[in-house]
Amino acid sequence: MKERKLNLASVNDRLDTPTDLDPKATAEIAQELTVLLSDLLALYVKTKNFHWHVSGPHFRDYHLMFDEQSAEIFSIVDDVGERARKIGGTTLRSVGQVGKLTRIKNNDADYVGARDMLAELRDDNKALTANMRALHEKTSDAKDVTTTSMLEEWIDQSEKRTWFLYEASRNAEDAGH
Known part of the structure; x- marks a missing residue:
């Protein structure tokens, strides 16, 4: 069987999406969106892992919170990948x-x-x-108002998840769990 070589120039031409944004900026933003997408997928799996394996006196509360949070994280995954493509980049x-x-560390422990x-x-x-804030600065500087606006929503969601997890962890400590 004859080996086929992939012509990357023709593939990139086929995947190139026209935009009025600066090509250098969009390449960097698309790459960072791809890293963000990786983080979101890793965080989704970790949150589901904890959802499936949580135990203890606050099982129901934590189980439901982890499920809600994982669904929220997963709900933006497609938007992140598609945004990278809309501005002319590729993604995962x-x-x-x-x-x-x-950048999310795995947790493969048998029990947590x-x-x-x-x-x-x-x-x-x-x-x-913090990573989304750094990307927000770049998208804002590049006048990529759409990605900037999307990041503002995602940052708000992430801050809310952080807040809920912080308060729940304080309550877990106060209760001695």
Whole structure:
């Protein structure tokens, strides 16, 4: 069987989306959106992991909160990937790429206590917020008002998740759990 070589120039031409934004800026923004997308997918899986494995006296509350938060995170995944494409970039192609790009640390432990779950997700969401703020500055400087506006909504959601996780972790500590 004859080996086929992929002509990247023709692939990139086929995936190129016209935009009036600066090409250099959109390439950087699309790459950062791809990293953000990796973070979101990793955080989604971690939040679901904790949703499935939480136990203890506040099981129902934490189980439901983790489920709500994972659904909120997942609800923006497609928007992030599509935004990278709308501005002329490309985005994720595999789970392996998610693993290479994400800044969210895996937690493969057999058991994680509820208080530790809350703290870890709180810190992950807080870091996600900081990363989105940095990207917001770049999109604003590039006059990419759409991505900037979207990031403002996502930052607000991430801040709310951080707040809820913080308050729940304080309550878990106060109750001695």
